[in-house]
Amino acid sequence: MDIKQLKALVTVAEVGSVTRAAELLHLVQPAVTRQIRTLEQELGVPLFERTRQGMRPTEAGAIMVDRARRALNELERARAEVLPTPGAVTGIVTAGLLESTSDLLAEPLVSALARNHPGIELRLMTAYSGHLQQWLDDGDLDLTLLYNLDSTPSLNARPLVRERLWVAAPPAAGLRADRPVPFAEAAAHRLVMPASGHALRALIDAAAARARASMDVVVQTNSMRVQKQLVLAGHGWTVLPGVGIAEDVANGTLSAAPLCEPDVWRSIVLATPRSGRTPSAVEAVARELVRQIDMAVDQGRWPSAQQTQSPSPGE
Incomplete structure (x- = not known):
C-alpha cells in the first residue's frame, strides 16, 4: 500500500469515475485502474462497485476512503510543518x-x-x-x-x-433589544424551531418546561438560515442566539428581543x-x-x- 494508491482511491471515490480521477491525478486511466486493483488484491476485498452512475465505494471501500483521506491529510500537514519558512509559523x-x-x-x-x-x-x-x-x-x-x-x-x-437566546420575529412585531420578552409570551405565537435532537432545541425545550409553556411548533429545521427565512415569510417566530441575528436586526430584516422568565443562556x-x-x-x-x-x-x-x-x- 503506497501513497499513490491512496490518492487514487480517494480521488475515484470523490469524483465517481476512473477517467475523471486520472485527469485530476495527471495519469492515464489504466494506471489508476491498476492502482485500485492492486489495492483490492492486497486487502482481499472489493473497494468499489461499478454501476451505471459510476464508481461507488463498497462498505469496505468507504472505510478505506475515510482512513486514506485522513492519512493523506496528516502527511500534508507534516510536510507543511517540517519545511517551514525561517521565523514563520507554518x-x-x-x-x-x-x-x-x-x-x-x-x-x-x-x-x-x-x-x-x-x-x-x-x-x-x-x-x-x-x-x-x-x-x-x-x-x-x-x-x-x-x-x-x-x-x-x-x-x-x-x-x-456566555450569550442569551433571543426571540426573533418579522419587523412588524416591533421586538426591541431593550424589552425582553417572557418565554410564555413568545410561546403564544406559532414557532419555527430547530429540529428535535439539536442542542439548541434542548435548551429551548428546557426553558419551556421551566416557564410551564406549551409551544406550537409549525416547522422544524436543521438550518439557522432556513429558520430566519421562514420567520421573514410569516410562518412564525423563532428562537436563536443573539450572534445569529445581529446582522438581521441591524439591517431591519428581523426584529428581536432577549428571552426572559426564564433567561436562556448558552x-x-x-x-x-x-x-x-x-x-x-x-x-x-x-x-x-x-x-x-x-x-x-x-x-x-x-x-x-x-x-x-x-x-x-x-x-
Whole structure:
C-alpha cells in the first residue's frame, strides 16, 4: 500500500469515475485502474462497485476512503510543518465554527491570519455543535467552537462567552433589544424551531418546561438560515442566539428581543484535543480566534454576550 494508491482511491471515490480521477491525478486511466486493483488484491476485498452512475465505494471501500483521506491529510500537514519558512509559523489548521458565529467571525479570522501568519493554511468548517464535536473526536478538526460543554478526558474546553437566546420575529412585531420578552409570551405565537435532537432545541425545550409553556411548533429545521427565512415569510417566530441575528436586526430584516422568565443562556467554549502535540500553527489560530471573539464582544457586535474569564491558550 503506497501513497499513490491512496490518492487514487480517494480521488475515484470523490469524483465517481476512473477517467475523471486520472485527469485530476495527471495519469492515464489504466494506471489508476491498476492502482485500485492492486489495492483490492492486497486487502482481499472489493473497494468499489461499478454501476451505471459510476464508481461507488463498497462498505469496505468507504472505510478505506475515510482512513486514506485522513492519512493523506496528516502527511500534508507534516510536510507543511517540517519545511517551514525561517521565523514563520507554518502549517495546515482545520478549525470549526458554529454556524451561528460564522458570519461574525470567519472573515475577520481569515484576514487576521493572512496578515499575521501568512504561512498558515486555514481550513474552516461550519456546522452545529454536535457535528463539530464529532469531527473533533474523529480527528478531522484541530480546534473548534462548541457550546454548553465541559472538559472531558479527551477534550479541553476553554470557556469564552456566555450569550442569551433571543426571540426573533418579522419587523412588524416591533421586538426591541431593550424589552425582553417572557418565554410564555413568545410561546403564544406559532414557532419555527430547530429540529428535535439539536442542542439548541434542548435548551429551548428546557426553558419551556421551566416557564410551564406549551409551544406550537409549525416547522422544524436543521438550518439557522432556513429558520430566519421562514420567520421573514410569516410562518412564525423563532428562537436563536443573539450572534445569529445581529446582522438581521441591524439591517431591519428581523426584529428581536432577549428571552426572559426564564433567561436562556448558552456558553461557548474553545475545544481542543487533549492527546498529542499541539502544533504552533494550531496555537496561533486558537489565539487569533479568541482575540476576534473578545473584539466582537468589546465592540458590541455580539448581542448580549458576556466574556468568561479563563486562561489564554497555552497558559
